[in-house]
Amino acid sequence: MTNVIYAILVLGIMGGFFGLVLAIASKIFYVPQDERLEPLCNCLPGANCGGCGFTGCTAYAQAIIDGKADLTKCAAGGPAAAAAMASIMGVEAGEMVREVAFIRCSGTSAKMKANYDGIHDCLAATKAAGNGPLACSFGCLGFGNCVSACQFGALTIVDGIAKVDRELCTGCMACASACPRSIIDKIPYASTVMVECASKDKGPVTMKACQSGCIGCMLCVKACQHEAISVTNFLATVDYAKCTGCGDCVAKCPKHVILDIAPKKVEA
């Protein structure tokens, strides 16, 4: 019987002693934490995608409290998260334009200059001799580095080219940093016209490598009534601040590399 009492006493005293030490330690080593941190974190998606430029959602929330970041940095949470955080911080959220990733390549028929049988990885393929197996040195390799970088399942490989699902894309641009060819751009969600090519090669070179490559012929520039499209380095680029989505350039493009996703107007 005394054994049992000893056991209870000893463990009880030990437990109590350690508890006391920990309680004192928690007072000594107390790290003051802003009480707004936790509710702010709850507003954020918690995917820690890093699209805001901070190491994770908690780091971003801390930066907001420290006044180092504004509320519109979180692309994944979108305007809803910004509004929720604004109510916690007691300020107005800035206006937020939803942006999505866009892959500047449509070369499903791009020519191959070599057979690549190595590691199934875009970076490894570009490191292979001759800058990868594709004849075009700007084209999507289709090994899906961007697909595995995407935390939201917005990317898929269709016919050897990565495609973005605009509804699922949050615009965190994790894919863009995973792409060794740097052909993923951020464009406004509302945009309907886009150039599906990233080739900065001269016209004849591009034409030889791919049937659907921008050759820099300037026809789209002449067609545009809003000065919204320009050609630099033999590559057309749309300025979304000016583009009205009229689709004039789309009709003029001889290589059909300008994509128009606007719903077709039905003639009355």
Add this chain to the structure above:
Amino acid sequence: MLTNLFTISLGAILVENFIFSQFLGICPFMGVSKKMDTALGMGFAVTFVMALASAVTWLIYTYVLVPLSLTYMQIIAFILVIASLVQFIEMFLQKTIPSLYQALGIYLPLITTNCAVLGVAQLNIQNGYNFLESLVYGVTGGIGFLIAIVLFASVRERIEGCDCPKAFEGFPIALLSAGLLSLAFMGFQGLKIF
């Protein structure tokens, strides 16, 4: 005396490496070995906890449990000590080295359940070590863990870039390579002549 401590150290680091020949602490060994820097942080944290735990548990065993003939309570008492120690270290790190605290993340409180820590406390008693020997065994056991996890992290970082069969991708190939590393450590068994 010194040769004795040297034998204990050599045994803990190489011959009876906690991971490769005693198979203790496999959970963090597999879990935190994907990246070299986190593996290093984890290794140091475990070393620190193992050293402190073996000192404190030895004192409690010798001066509390033995006089009261409560040695059968040692596992519960040791777990109590280890859990409190880890809690204490967590608070200490959060205050003094916040960067390391953040790098270790969830794995810091998980040291509590690292059986290498409980193992070192138990082995100290089983082998009848005195206080100094226990302390040395704790530190060197931790260093053994550190070496093992860092070696394994470098192996895994290499495997990342390799083209391995679909069926073996990820965890299976990691387990296989852990087995091979452990086989390599079997070579140290011959050192037992001391």
